Amino acid sequence: MSRLLLTLKAVPAIGVDCSPLTPARLAGMSSAAIAAIELQSGNRRLPAGELFDIAGEPGDTLVIRNACSKLDRIGACMNGGTLDVEGDVGAFLGAGLVSGTIRVSGGAGAFAATGMLAGTLHVCGSVGDFLGAAIAGDKQGMLGGRVIVDGDAGDRVGDHLRRGIILVGGNAGDYCASRMLAGTIAVRGKVGALPGYAMKRGTLLLAGAAELPATFNDCGSHELMFLRLFARHLASVDSAAASFAPRGERVRRFVGDRANGGLGEILVTA
Amino acid sequence: MIINGVAIDETFAEAFGMRATRLIITAANLRWAHHAANAATGFATSVIGCGAEAGIERELSPDETPDGRPGVSVLVFAVSGKELAKQVERRVGQCVLTSPTSAVFSGCDGEEKIALGKNLRYFGDGYQISKLFGNRRYWRVPVMDGEFVCEETTGVVKAVGGGNFLVLAASQMQALLACEAAIDTMRKLPGVVMPFPGGVVRSGSKVGSKYKALSASTNDAFCPTLRGIGNSELSPETGAVLEIVIDGITEADIRQAMRAGMQAVCSIGAGGGIQRITAGNYGGKLGKYHFHLREILA
Incomplete structure (x- = not known):
């Protein structure tokens, strides 16, 4: 399988929009053509060849090495293939991802996976605020697919989440699952203040006791069989996802946010 | 000879061409899976008077079912996809949804799809919950013994x-x-x-x-x-x-x-x-x- 390597030469002074660098777009292009692709950086357009050393053969897999937090919109609207990033990345990682797999060995900035439609996004480090959340003006956040964050996530994870699965291995910040419309979020660590704030529908699965808003009503402890389907689905994705499978089916179910008539659920495993 | x-x-x-689907009915144990399946495939001897012909294909061990519980697979046959959809909805709605601890899944990946839980979900009166795992959508309908879980659609095959x-x-x-x-x-x-x-x-x-x-x-x-x-x-x-x-x-x-x-x-x-x-x-x-x-x- 052919593989294209883009190695960042030096950390850019300001952010660079890397959204044109996707496996499908670069497939079949010559190194010279790839080097000539212009990337927006502030009010300038920089040729990709000025920022990256280009090696290998474009194809199904694109590898970005030496990445840093100045590289924004990596894998945005990507449609197919695999994008492997070595290092940290900036904001809007995988925004509007249509299909394919993005793996980041470091951390990511704000608004990762916003507007994502399908595919898989795996961040081995931590991510900033608004993971899978809607950008200002949008009514819906992430629309499908799977996001796995091994580290921590910032505030507002899944704000306005419409569909899809977000798995956070570490802690999540304040307002986790706020204004959530549907979908599933699982947090293995702790969550900050007011999880499920203004939540309408969907599921927030927490691994341990948390301080919930007073506007979530306790519906008691139950064995929910669908958690078995969830666990089996995660196991079918990959080992990283499988590690988020809830142990057992007994959870305490809280429904809210009743302050706005919401029927979302926060499930707390024992 | x-x-x-x-x-x-x-x-x-x-013999004649028909349309069929396979349903996987699970429950807390085989006894209750059989109760649900027997009811759902009852009065299904001939399409002439019953609208469908149906029966239990075989028992399934927990590692063969989507939810890891014991179950049975059921085959339902009808003269057309439209009639099959009607029969499946009616039979699952009256016989599986009602049966304690039951759940029902598609056991057949035909290109044509008919509703399984797609309309039954409305029994939940707004409290039903959709879960999309991979490309399969499930409905969780609150019932008096917990939740009835059913897949949204099932495939139809010739x-x-x-x-x-x-x-x-x-x-x-x-x-x-x-x-x-x-x-x-x-x-x-x-x-x-x-x-x-x-x-x-x-x-x-x-x-x-x-x-x-x-x-x-x-x-x-x-x-x-x-x-x-x-x-x-x-x-x-x-x-x-x-x-x-x-x-x-x-x-x-x-x-x-x-x-x-x-x-x-x-x-x-x-x-x-x-x-x-x-x-x-x-x-x-x-x-x-x-x-x-x-x-x-x-």
Whole structure:
């Protein structure tokens, strides 16, 4: 399988929009053509060849090495293939991802996976605020697919989440699952203040006791069989996802946010 | 052709194209999976009067079901995709949704899809919850013992209905014992159901009737009590005839089941009172599929 390597030469002074660098777009292009692709950086357009050393053969897999937090919109609207990033990345990682797999060995900035439609996004480090959340003006956040964050996530994870699965291995910040419309979020660590704030529908699965808003009503402890389907689905994705499978089916179910008539659920495993 | 003293007629069973789906019904244990499946496949012997033909295909171990619980797979057949959709919704809604601890999933990936939980979810009165895992959507409907979980749709496949063979024996009990042996063997095979009670039918029919309102009536040529009148097909030694009807996902499934069933009957043989095996057809002009008995047993 052919593989294209883009190695960042030096950390850019300001952010660079890397959204044109996707496996499908670069497939079949010559190194010279790839080097000539212009990337927006502030009010300038920089040729990709000025920022990256280009090696290998474009194809199904694109590898970005030496990445840093100045590289924004990596894998945005990507449609197919695999994008492997070595290092940290900036904001809007995988925004509007249509299909394919993005793996980041470091951390990511704000608004990762916003507007994502399908595919898989795996961040081995931590991510900033608004993971899978809607950008200002949008009514819906992430629309499908799977996001796995091994580290921590910032505030507002899944704000306005419409569909899809977000798995956070570490802690999540304040307002986790706020204004959530549907979908599933699982947090293995702790969550900050007011999880499920203004939540309408969907599921927030927490691994341990948390301080919930007073506007979530306790519906008691139950064995929910669908958690078995969830666990089996995660196991079918990959080992990283499988590690988020809830142990057992007994959870305490809280429904809210009743302050706005919401029927979302926060499930707390024992 | 004579096998173990049993004459195999030079004839064929005539079968028809149908639409089918497979449902996987699970529960806390096999007992309750069977309760749900038995109810859902009840009154489903013939499309003529029941709208569907259905039966339990086999039991499933926990590692074969989507939710890891014990279950059974059920096959439902109907004359069209539209009728199948109606029957599945009605049967699952009244018989599976209502059964304690049950859940129901699609067991069939046909291109055409029909609703499974898609409309039943409204029973949840707004409290139902959708979960999309991969490309499968499930509905969680709150019920009094917890949640009823069902998949949104199930696939429809082209199938074959009406494979059959008739067992002619010296007495009613000998015919019945031979058919029981055949059914015990056939039920071990995948892809088929024998939709009549216990898999066996005693009221084989012919097309038409002297009464205008009826489209089918008793198969008088095979009724032993009418042997002396008109066009009887029975010899003086035949005391009873029973039929086994088979619906299958593919032609090959039916062929395999007919072969296994007829072999079981023949293994009882003339010593057990079995005289002859024949099959029901309509002259070969109505059904797309012809199952020639001697070819199958060759």
